[in-house]
Amino acid sequence: xxGGTETDTGDGERGGGRRGLAARPVARLLGLCLVAGLILAGxxxxxxxxxxxxxxxxxxTVSATSSDLAAGQLPLVTTVTDRQxxxxxxxxxxxxxxxxxxxxSPTMRAAIVAIEDRRFYEHDGVDWTGxxxxxxxxxxxxxxxxxxxxLTQQYIKNYQLYVTARSASERLKATEATYxxxxxxxxxxxxxxRQLAEGTSKRxxxxxxxxxxxxxxxxxxxxxxxxxxxxTYFNTTPDRLTIAQAAMLAGMVQSTAQFDPVAHPQAATxxxxxxxxxxxxxxxxxxxxxxxxxxxxxxVSSAAPPANGCIGAxxxxxxxxxxxxxxxxxxxxxEQLNRGGYxxxxxxxRPALTAMTAALRNxxxxxQRNVADVMASVAPGQDRHEVVAMGSNRVFGVDGxxxxxxxxxxxxxxxLGAGSVYKVFTAATALDKGLGIDYQMQIxxxxxxxxxxxxxxxxxxxxxxxxxxxPVLSMTDALAQSPNTGFVKLMEYTGVAxxxxxxxxxxxxxxxxxxxxxxxxxxxxxxxxxxxxxxLGVTPTSVLELSNVGATLASRGxxxxxxxxxxxxxxxxxxxxxxxxxxxxxxxPTLADTLMTGMSKDxxxxxxxxxxxxxxxxxxxxxxxxxxxxxxxxxxxxxxxPGIAGAVITFDDSSSPRxxxxxxxxxPPYACSDGNIFGGKTPARTWYKAMNPVVAATxxxxxxxxxxxxVQGGTNEQIPEVTGQQVDAAEQTLREAGFTVVRSTxxxxxxxxxxxxxxxxxxxxxxxxxxxxxxxxxxxxxxxxPGAVAAPAIGPAPGG
Numbered sequence: 001x002x003g004g005t006e007t008d009t010g011d012g013e014r015g016g017g018r019r020g021l022a023a024r025p026v027a028r029l030l031g032l033c034l035v036a037g038l039i040l041a042g043x044x045x046x047x048x049x050x051x052x053x054x055x056x057x058x059x060x061t062v063s064a065t066s067s068d069l070a071a072g073q074l075p076l077v078t079t080v081t082d083r084q085x086x087x088x089x090x091x092x093x094x095x096x097x098x099x100x101x102x103x104x105s106p107t108m109r110a111a112i113v114a115i116e117d118r119r120f121y122e123h124d125g126v127d128w129t130g131x132x133x134x135x136x137x138x139x140x141x142x143x144x145x146x147x148x149x150x151l152t153q154q155y156i157k158n159y160q161l162y163v164t165a166r167s168a169s170e171r172l173k174a175t176e177a178t179y180x181x182x183x184x185x186x187x188x189x190x191x192x193x194r195q196l197a198e199g200t201s202k203r204x205x206x207x208x209x210x211x212x213x214x215x216x217x218x219x220x221x222x223x224x225x226x227x228x229x230x231x232t233y234f235n236t237t238p239d240r241l242t243i244a245q246a247a248m249l250a251g252m253v254q255s256t257a258q259f260d261p262v263a264h265p266q267a268a269t270x271x272x273x274x275x276x277x278x279x280x281x282x283x284x285x286x287x288x289x290x291x292x293x294x295x296x297x298x299x300v301s302s303a304a305p306p307a308n309g310c311i312g313a314x315x316x317x318x319x320x321x322x323x324x325x326x327x328x329x330x331x332x333x334x335e336q337l338n339r340g341g342y343x344x345x346x347x348x349x350r351p352a353l354t355a356m357t358a359a360l361r362n363x364x365x366x367x368q369r370n371v372a373d374v375m376a377s378v379a380p381g382q383d384r385h386e387v388v389a390m391g392s393n394r395v396f397g398v399d400g401x402x403x404x405x406x407x408x409x410x411x412x413x414x415x416l417g418a419g420s421v422y423k424v425f426t427a428a429t430a431l432d433k434g435l436g437i438d439y440q441m442q443i444x445x446x447x448x449x450x451x452x453x454x455x456x457x458x459x460x461x462x463x464x465x466x467x468x469x470x471p472v473l474s475m476t477d478a479l480a481q482s483p484n485t486g487f488v489k490l491m492e493y494t495g496v497a498x499x500x501x502x503x504x505x506x507x508x509x510x511x512x513x514x515x516x517x518x519x520x521x522x523x524x525x526x527x528x529x530x531x532x533x534x535x536l537g538v539t540p541t542s543v544l545e546l547s548n549v550g551a552t553l554a555s556r557g558x559x560x561x562x563x564x565x566x567x568x569x570x571x572x573x574x575x576x577x578x579x580x581x582x583x584x585x586x587x588x589p590t591l592a593d594t595l596m597t598g599m600s601k602d603x604x605x606x607x608x609x610x611x612x613x614x615x616x617x618x619x620x621x622x623x624x625x626x627x628x629x630x631x632x633x634x635x636x637x638x639x640x641x642p643g644i645a646g647a648v649i650t651f652d653d654s655s656s657p658r659x660x661x662x663x664x665x666x667x668p669p670y671a672c673s674d675g676n677i678f679g680g681k682t683p684a685r686t687w688y689k690a691m692n693p694v695v696a697a698t699x700x701x702x703x704x705x706x707x708x709x710x711v712q713g714g715t716n717e718q719i720p721e722v723t724g725q726q727v728d729a730a731e732q733t734l735r736e737a738g739f740t741v742v743r744s745t746x747x748x749x750x751x752x753x754x755x756x757x758x759x760x761x762x763x764x765x766x767x768x769x770x771x772x773x774x775x776x777x778x779x780x781x782x783x784x785x786p787g788a789v790a791a792p793a794i795g796p797a798p799g800g
Contacts, residue, residue: 125192382556411542439762443486
């Protein structure tokens with residue numbers, strides 16, 4: 001056998017009697033003459049009309065096809081790696097690793113030439129001797145007994161099939177058993193070899209075609225090319241293929257199904273030995289080598305190509321999926337990734353992911369129904385915000401019955417919201433409008449009726465608190481203790497729209513994206529409806545974006561997109577540019593610094609995550625904020641240090657969410673009728689468990705210094721200090737500064753009318769009343785003992 005083993009449909013006649021039998025040789029001879037004439041004519045010039053085998057533009061088509069083949073790029077496997085370069089996933093349409101000829105063993109090259117095209121280095125793309133012999137044999141037999149396609153012709157057909165064809169009809173056309181296709185193949189083969197030989201030797205052109213063929217040919221079990229096949233069947237590289245291994249692969253070209261070494265080992269062995277014998281007969285190997293190779297077992301180690309897609313990335317699957325989605329938004333489509341052969345080095349920190357996954361599943365097992373625990377972490381920076389890790393207690397997959405999911409839990413918005421974490425945006429807006437972090441916030445009682453907190457019909461809706469609070473708290477203490485009424489009251493001053501805009505600026509960018517086909521964004525709706533509930537975090541929230549809010553504050557107010565990409569190279573190693581949004585300075589650096597430090601009490605006694613911090617031995621300076629939505633269907637925690645930011649949301653991920661209850665002790669949370677989960681429980685515990693190993697090997701970093709402007713407030717909202725003044729003068733000073741005044745007389749031996757106290761101090765809302773405590777000049781005598789006469793009041797002290 002000297003040619004390729006491609007099979008075409010024969011036209012064997014069936015006739016009766018001696019007349020039919022006698023007529024067959026004549027008919028076959030006429031057929032051979034016709035076909036030979038057509039081939040010669042077709043190679044020489046294009047035909048018009050006649051049998052319709054070639055059209056007027058055949059020459060142009062052939063030239064274009066050969067040019068495409070000469071410059072064509074094969075579909076290759078894209079490799080996604082972690083930050084250190086270790087692969088985490090492979091993306092491909094065809095499992096192919098492009099391999100230079102010098103990295104393919106001589107035995108592999110010899111085996112494919114021996115069995116498929118023994119005169120490969122002699123002909124010019126078409127083996128005329130083999131073609132005519134195959135025509136005679138096939139016509140005499142009445143069916144296809146021999147193929148005559150050279151490696152060049154096979155390469156052309158394979159290129160049309162695996163590169164050019166994108167639809168089922170195109171693939172069918174690429175392999176149709178017609179003389180028209182064969183004739184076109186012949187002409188392209190001749191022209192391609194001429195093109196490749198221009199400016200070089202025939203041997204070099206042949207080696208180029210052989211290399212391309214060995215990289216494109218399908219070898220079964222989702223393996224395209226000898227590079228992938230060597231790994232799939234023998235767990236080796238193509239440069240180390242033995243005679244027996246090379247012969248087995250070469251033998252599979254005729255039929256990957258019939259000679260599959262896993263499904264049909266005996267047939268594969270027989271075919272392999274046939275190739276070995278051809279190599280011996282053609283002097284490519286010695287009889288001794290042939291004997292040893294024939295006696296060796298197939299030695300197939302496996303037939304499993306690398307898992308295709310992010311589903312094979314294990315715990316890194318969510319991160320991998322985010323990479324694919326991120327690059328699609330950047331203009332590098334999934335189709336390009338699946339065919340481009342890129343190497344994508346990501347920002348994924350494997351140890352951080354391992355710690356995160358362990359923390360997530362320690363708090364909520366993967367199989368816990370109704371409860372998803374999701375986390376993402378981002379590294380702050382002035383030029384980039386790199387995604388460190390992301391994950392979920394859920395396993396990435398498609399088995400819904402096993403609670404697997406391929407939904408982007410760590411970055412797609414969670415519909416149930418993040419709760420009071422959104423109070424950070426109200427606090428940031430208040431600072432931006434002139435208040436200070438030491439501002440004494442009024443904390444209305446539970447059930448407060450706010451003019452901006454209404455139900456869907458516009459009716460007043462009471463604001464509820466989760467606990468009891470002092471009537472006045474500094475903003476710092478309010479962030480740590482999280483009274484709902486206080487922040488709704490603060491939002492009455494800031495306005496809803498500026499708070500929504502602040503959330504978008506700091507990192508919640510998906511809130512500003514139109515919903516559906518050109519619909520309004522969540523941010524637009526919240527502003528139009530003046531939703532006072534926005535500060536309580538009822539809107540859909542992306543865990544990754546929430547993490548990036550922390551990174552923005554830790555980056556002194558510099559927002560950057562949360563990127564998962566370190567760099568991308570093409571198959572030649574050239575860098576591939578990635579279009580990413582530029583960084584933005586969204587708030588003044590000193591505002592961000594002051595707010596970050598103002599959020600530093602959450603892990604301290606009295607803070608909402610203090611218990612979780614203590615349980616997990618957290619001792620470093622950090623900024624944090626917990627959140628819980630109404631009915632306890634979700635809870636969240638945002639925490640960050642100068643070196644890393646992270647967020648966690650725990651929520652009911654079922655189609656009919658229910659309240660969640662904290663399991664207590666080592667028990668996971670569960671769905672219940674009356675929830676009691678809070679951000680300081682499962683979410684905070686997850687955060688501290690995940691972050692402790694990450695920061696353990698890094699030096700302790702202090703929180704940034706504060707700015708008096710954002711501690712005490714701006715000049716417009718700064719309360720003049722009037723303690724010690726006479727009340728009339730003090731009141732005039734305050735009124736001139738824009739404040740209203742309320743007097744309260746207190747027993748004090750200071751001269752009557754002297755201001756001995758004021759509340760609040762520092763900064764206040766423009767319409768907020770300042771209470772002056774005015775001395776009466778006397779203090780009440782202590783109550784007399786039982787039965788004694790009351791003493792007179794005590795007058796001013798001497799000299800007072």
